[in-house]
Amino acid sequence: xxxxxxxxxxxxxxxxxxxxxxxxxxxxxxxxxxxxxxxxxxxxxxxxxxxxxxxxxxxxxxxxxxxxxxxxxxxxxxxxxxxxxxxxxxxxxxxxxxxxxxxxxxxxxxxxxxxxxxxxxxxxxxxxxxxxxxxxxxxxxxxxxxxxxxxxxxxxxxxxxxxxxxxxxxxxxxxxxxxxxxxxxxxxxxxxxxxxxxxxxxxxxxxxxxxxxxxxxxxxxxxxxxxxxxxxxxxxxxxxxxxxxxxxxxxxxxxxxxxxxxxxxxxxxxxxxxxxxxxxxxxxxxxxxxxxxxxxxxxxxxxxxxxxxxxxxxxxxxxxxxxxxxxxxxxxxxxxxxxxxxxxxxxxxxxxxxxxxxxxxxxxxxxxxxxxxxxxxxxxxxxxxxxxxxxxxxxxxxxxxxxxxxxxxxxxxxxxxxxxxxxxxxxxxxxxxxxxxxxxxxxxxxxxxxxxxxxxxxxxxxxxxxxxxxxxxxxxxxxxxxxxxxxxxxxxxxxx
Numbered sequence: 471x472x473x474x475x476x477x478x479x480x481x482x483x484x485x486x487x488x489x490x491x492x493x494x495x496x497x498x499x500x501x502x503x504x505x506x507x508x509x510x511x512x513x514x515x516x517x518x519x520x521x522x523x524x525x526x527x528x529x530x531x532x533x534x535x536x537x538x539x540x541x542x543x544x545x546x547x548x549x550x551x552x553x554x555x556x557x558x559x560x561x562x563x564x565x566x567x568x569x570x571x572x573x574x575x576x577x578x579x580x581x582x583x584x585x586x587x588x589x590x591x592x593x594x595x596x597x598x599x600x601x602x603x604x605x606x607x608x609x610x611x612x613x614x615x616x617x618x619x620x621x622x623x624x625x626x627x628x629x630x631x632x633x634x635x636x637x638x639x640x641x642x643x644x645x646x647x648x649x650x651x652x653x654x655x656x657x658x659x660x661x662x663x664x665x666x667x668x669x670x671x672x673x674x675x676x677x678x679x680x681x682x683x684x685x686x687x688x689x690x691x692x693x694x695x696x697x698x699x700x701x702x703x704x705x706x707x708x709x710x711x712x713x714x715x716x717x718x719x720x721x722x723x724x725x726x727x728x729x730x731x732x733x734x735x736x737x738x739x740x741x742x743x744x745x746x747x748x749x750x751x752x753x754x755x756x757x758x759x760x761x762x763x764x765x766x767x768x769x770x771x772x773x774x775x776x777x778x779x780x781x782x783x784x785x786x787x788x789x790x791x792x793x794x795x796x797x798x799x800x801x802x803x804x805x806x807x808x809x810x811x812x813x814x815x816x817x818x819x820x821x822x823x824x825x826x827x828x829x830x831x832x833x834x835x836x837x838x839x840x841x842x843x844x845x846x847x848x849x850x851x852x853x854x855x856x857x858x859x860x861x862x863x864x865x866x867x868x869x870x871x872x873x874x875x876x877x878x879x880x881x882x883x884x885x886x887x888x889x890x891x892x893x894x895x896x897x898x899x900x901x902x903x904x905x906x907x908x909x910x911x912x913x914x915x916x917x918x919x920x921x922x923x924x925x926x927x928x929x930x931x932x933x934x935x936x937x938x939x940x941x942x943x944x945x946x947x948x949x950x951x952x953x954x955x956x957x958x959x960x961x962x963x964x965x966x
Contacts, residue, residue, distance in 0.1 A: 500596040502583070503528050505548045508538060511592065528595065533566060547580040551593055557582060575600040623698070623719040626705075629712050631656045643721050645691035656717075659688040672702065679704045679712060685722070696723045755788035762788070808851035808933050812957065815848040815889055816841065819882060822859055833867065835876045844884040849958045854930045861923045862893045862950055869897025869948060884956070891952040900942040908940060 499517035501510050508527040522531045529535040533544070540546040545562045554560065564576045581594040617624050623640035627633050633651055641647050644659065651658070675682040681703040688696050698719040705714035766773070766781040773781070823839055830837045863878070870876045879894040900908075909928050924940075931938050935955050942948040 498596045498598055500594065501528060503548065503593050503595050505552065505590060505592060508548065534569070539564075547578055547595055548593060551580055551582050551590060557584075621720075623717075623721070625656070625717040625719070627656050627715045627717070629714065631715070634714070640719075643690070643696070644688075676702060676704055676712075676715065679706065679710075686719075688719075696721055697726050698722065752792055755791045758788045759785045808854050808930070810849060810851055810934060810958070812847050813850055813852050814846060815850070815882070815954070816846050818852055818855070819880070819891070822856065823880065826863060830867070830878065833870075833876070835867065835870060835878055838877065838879040840879070840881040842881075842883050845882040845889055847957065848889040849955045850934050850936065854934060855954075858927050858930055858952065859891075859893075861927050862952075865923060866893060866895035866897060866948070869895055869899070873897055885953075887956050889954045889956050891954070893950045893952075894947065896947045899944040899946050899948055901944050905940070905942055 497516060499520055499522065500514045501517055501522070502512040503509070504511050508529060510522065510524050510526060510528055510531070513522055513524060527538075529538050529542075529546075533539065533542070535542050538546050538549070540549050544564050544566065547560065547562060550560050550562060559579065559581045562578050562580075564578060566574055566576065568574050576597045577600055578595065578597045582590050583592040583594065585591050617637050620637060621639055623643055624635075624637040625633060625640060626635040632653055632655055634653075636646070636648050636651055640651075644651075672682045672684065681701065683701050686698050686700045688698055690696060699722050700717060700719045702715055702717045704712045705716055707713045762781050762785050766778065770778070819839075819841060823837070827837060866878050870878070873896065875896045877896045879892075881890075881892045881894075883890045883892075908924055910925070928938055931952065937953045939951045939953070940948065941950075
């Protein structure tokens with residue numbers, strides 16, 4: 471049979487033809503598939519022996535799918551062929567489960583068939599079932615390919631820390647090639663900052679056979695300092711003995727440099743607010759005291775006793791204002807090292823609300839609570855949390871002044887790994903500009919506020935691995951979320 475006759479048979483729309491003489495010599499199942507419908511237009515004896523028939527889609531017969539392979543997590547040979555530009559055959563690997571739910575590996579070969587205009591219209595599709603050994607070889611090849619193309623440094627050492635393997639990314643980042651680094655100790659990469667606090671934790675974790683995560687300061691071949699986000703995992707043999715260590719390292723030097731620049735810029739901005747605030751908050755009462763005492767001194771002989779008392783009281787009032795500011799500044803530096811432990815947050819919230827109720831009632835404020843029965847424990851410092859909650863409630867009370875509807879609602883809810891506390895009010899709310907400046911020192915919309923309350927709150931919460939989110943709409947109210955870790959990592963106890 472001539473080649474043009476074979477081509478005519480393969481591309482013909484006439485389904486009544488015999489391909490036995492062409493494709494039946496294949497021992498592997500072989501199909502010819504129409505790319506537009508995914509239907510099988512021809513097949514050999516090996517495929518028929520598997521109860522595969524013509525006209526039905528390939529994915530329904532090969533994998534019992536109702537949709538094409540790529541919609542079920544497998545690579546579709548047709549789609550792969552359509553996406554490529556080389557017009558060459560392809561080979562892909564499928565890991566799948568057969569009808570008995572057994573894991574299988576299939577290596578699929580696809581050959582494109584084009585019409586006279588060069589349009590892809592069909593593919594020749596055949597596969598080879600792989601043995602466990604062949605599957606292992608394929609998996610190792612895939613792993614080797616992934617490691618070689620990874621942008622992260624990958625290092626394998628023996629259990630003594632001598633390097634046995636490094637990938638190309640390691641060579642690119644450090645400047646060492648594999649020949650000069652293999653069999654050398656991993657400490658060749660150390661920058662000399664042995665005092666890094668994470669070293670002790672890293673050694674203890676690895677000795678226990680636990681994966682360690684953290685940042686390390688290392689150096690390149692030229693001695694340049696690099697900071698790397700690192701994961702080190704022990705590799706054990708069948709007897710549970712550590713035989714190797716696998717390290718995956720990501721260079722975050724540039725990321726840290728940019729973060730430091732942003733942090734420095736933010737610090738300078740905040741310092742500007744701090745100095746401006748101190749100058750305003752202390753300068754005004756000092757000037758007032760100075761003026762009051764100057765007037766009093768000039769008129770001390772002519773003023774009556776009542777007038778003298780009035781001027782002294784005015785000075786004392788301004789002094790109290792300075793004392794209030796200094797107290798706020800003290801609170802700002804308070805709890806530098808919070809005492810973190812597992813605490814009964816349900817009991818804390820019940821006690822906190824009991825303290826509030828009477829004061830809120832006197833102010834005509836309706837307090838509602840909604841505490842989840844699932845919320846019992848959290849990992850925090852209750853002293854600092856008490857200060858946080860007082861600040862938030864005080865802000866809500868102030869925002870309700872002159873409002874017709876005076877409501878505050880406090881809730882607790884359990885989220886995955888998190889305890890959420892919310893404070894919601896029907897107060898005057900905030901403008902977009904006020905929201906943007908919420909956490910800037912000394913910025914306040916209150917007549918008598920210092921602008922340090924929320925700054926203190928945010929600082930305290932960050933020290934406790936907690937966060938705060940604030941949503942507010944002018945003339946509608948404010949909604950605040952405080953998110954606290956439910957427990958310390960690896961914490962044990964009746965609450966775990």
